[in-house]
Amino acid sequence: MRVTWRVGTRGRLLAITLLPVLALFVTLTWYSYQSRQSEVHAELAERGQLLATALVTSSEISLVRGQFDELRATIDGMLQTDSAIHRVTLLDADRKPLLDVTARGDGVPEARYYEAAVHKRLLYVTGGGNRNVGNMGYVQVRMSPTVMLRKARSRFQLELAVALAGLLVCAGLAWQMTSGFAASLRASMQAVRAADAEKRRLLQRVTTAVEDERQTIALEIHDELNATLIAVRLEAQQIAGLAGNLPPTDAATQIRDKAQAITKLALGLYNSGRTLVRRLRPEMLDMLGLQGALEEMVRQVGSSHPACRFSLRTEGDFAGLDGDAAISAYRIVQEALSNIVKHARAGTANVEVARHGEALQIAVADDGVGFDPARTAAGVGLAGMRERVQALGGTFAMDCLSGTRISIMLPVEAWCAGT
The missing domain is CATH 3.30.450 (Beta-Lactamase)
Structure with a gap:
């Protein structure tokens, strides 16, 4: 036993x-x-x-x-x-x-x-x-020395008994003193834990509110702005067609050129809006799930920055991760890759995402220049990652002396309970 x-x-x-x-x-x-x-x-x-x-x-x-x-x-x-x-x-x-x-x-x-x-x-x-x-x-x-040692031992035993009595008195006093102190310390620790739990709940609410607001803005851009841009492009194309039917004069040519320019501008604004919508609310998450969305993200970042070779390795079952869970993991990897592109000057970058039981392990590493956290102030991106991890009750670790490696553990059970 x-x-x-x-x-x-x-x-x-x-x-x-x-x-x-x-x-x-x-x-x-x-x-x-x-x-x-x-x-x-x-x-x-x-x-x-x-x-x-x-x-x-x-x-x-x-x-x-x-x-x-x-x-x-x-x-x-x-x-x-x-x-x-x-x-x-x-x-x-x-x-x-x-x-x-x-x-x-x-x-x-x-x-x-x-x-x-x-x-x-x-x-x-x-x-x-x-x-x-x-x-x-x-x-x-x-x-x-027999008799003298016997007398010395008798005196020593008496002194030892007195010393033990004093030690027991000290132990009793310590027991009484630590009683109140331990109760006060336990109360303080419980208050700290409660404050930490409340902080995590507030961070999670803020994160959820931010994602909801992003989703609302993305829907407004997709449903209103992009629809308006499509209508502008169609109207401009009709104006260009009507100008083509007029007799060939300078005015008709200018009208056709202006209409084509408006068509190009509307198309450019529409593509920018699509890109902004994808950043605000990744469509790939809804279409492909977390694993597919991460693969698409790494592919797009790699094609946009050929100087650095990006790779992704996944392990485990991601089918049960959706909603806030998938968004949090996606945003963390997205911010880590953004920092690599902006600051690392790396030749290779590796992303590892694995689910082991009730925990999701995320690791992003590069062979770039790294930085000294004691001399370099943490950016908004790192602070945002830490807040996301803390809100979900996970752990965040970073090694940046030789290159940069970010290791994150997120509890899956908390997500499933929240969803």
Whole structure:
């Protein structure tokens, strides 16, 4: 069974607050423990050397007399009063053991030992004083850190318990403080999401209104202006025909020439109107669908600008895309190709449109000069593309350091629901 953990806003805030404190707590705890260990071993080293040096005097008398009972009694007393002493050994000059006293208990000795030499002294009667002339033996002391480490661990555990209590208090305070902050942050995030959703709805309404207005203007141009231009052309052609039936005079010739000029002007205005209608409301979308309209657009742009080679690759089923969906995709590709023609100075340009499930992927790339977004202000075309994508809840990405590549993802499901 797969378990998915979800960390909410409050959990993130607690992590941000407590993780640095916890890391500091662990670091200081480890440092305190290691410091106590080092202090114990340093104290044992100092005490061991002092004990070995202190036992030298008593050992010298015992070595001279050859009697070690008094020295053994002294060492036994020291072992009973100081649990850190594990073993005391007296050696002769040849390092043969003469006396070995070991403490009772469970203490574990250190690997090292501390040694002091018992010197042989030559006494000067006339001059006063003495001089070392050799060694009679050696005193070795082995220390055991067991008892001291046990006491150090007990103190450390007490300090650790106090520190943990403080850490729990900090965690409780953080929990209480993040409660109100998390609620406020959630409310702010919800307000931001609501504002963003409202912005997308407004952008979508504006885009729809603009497309509706374009369609209205296109219909008015097609039904009224173009119809009037057709009538003007027909009337001019009739005038030219009537002038041709008149006797050949200069006036009749001028009337025929003027009528033919009016016919040409009317035809030019009619073609311009047709072009404007196609730009306002692409007829190819209604006739061929999105895929066919894109193919026709790329073909027309390529034939009008032979210096750049344009190509189109489509993938997926576009049959269900109509209305606002097809218009938005068409306008985005149209604006991207317009920017390539105007600014890119490219040799090749590739358009890729693919539908994968509930998403439509659009990519337009060229090998032109590119531009630096930090130094070049974004044009109206790019801003319009971003607004269209944002209104539909999609994503927009652009790479323009080497050539220009625009990558857009639009959710198809939102379109279908809207239509």
